[in-house]
Amino acid sequence: MKHWLIKSEPFVYSFDRLLVEGSTRWDGIRNYQARNNLREMKKGDLLLFYHSNEGLAIVGIAKVSKTAYADPSVEADAKQKDWSAVDVVPVRRLKRPVTLKEARTDPILSESALVKNSRLSVQPFTKAQYERVLELAKSTPA
DNA sequence: GCCAACGTTGGC
DNA sequence: GCCAACGTTGGC
Numbered sequence: 600m601k602h603w604l605i606k607s608e609p610f611v612y613s614f615d616r617l618l619v620e621g622s623t624r625w626d627g628i629r630n631y632q633a634r635n636n637l638r639e640m641k642k643g644d645l646l647l648f649y650h651s652n653e654g655l656a657i658v659g660i661a662k663v664s665k666t667a668y669a670d671p672s673v674e675a676d677a678k679q680k681d682w683s684a685v686d687v688v689p690v691r692r693l694k695r696p697v698t699l700k701e702a703r704t705d706p707i708l709s710e711s712a713l714v715k716n717s718r719l720s721v722q723p724f725t726k727a728q729y730e731r732v733l734e735l736a737k738s739t740p741a
Numbered sequence: 742g743c744c745a746a747c748g749t750t751g752g753c
Numbered sequence: 754g755c756c757a758a759c760g761t762t763g764g765c
Contacts, residue, residue: 752757
């Protein structure tokens with residue numbers, strides 16, 4: 600089982616909305632590295648859900664419910680483009696958000712792609728990094 | 742194959 | 754709204 604972090608601008612698609620809808624298609628990814636990460640996801644892989652632009656924090660946990668398939672949102676005039684989507688379902692909200700600021704100052708999370716490769720929208724997280732996020736979410740804010 | 746120009750992401 | 758960082762495109 601692998602761990603990942605996915606980003607979304609809450610104005611576009613928030614974790615709250617995922618909780619309400621119960622499932623969503625993670626599509627529209629137009630970056631090769633991110634796409635390749637989507638394709639490596641297995642059913643049941645855990646995803647940290649990060650709010651970019653507004654919030655700047657990891658707010659919840661989701662998981663992969665359907666592995667990569669051809670992204671139906673590919674523009675009509677670009678059907679030769681080879682993009683992928685996965686389906687995700689919510690697991691639970693974190694007890695409190697774990698902020699980017701905290702991740703930057705944390706010895707484990709400062710090594711994560713969230714800090715080191717901030718523009719990548721679908722990132723691999725190590726088990727240790729994933730567990731560190733959960734641990735921080737249990738504690739009181741720094 | 743290099744690199745300048747351009748577009749996008751995302752923090753501030 | 755600005756801009757740094759990064760990815761992509763296209764001319765040579």
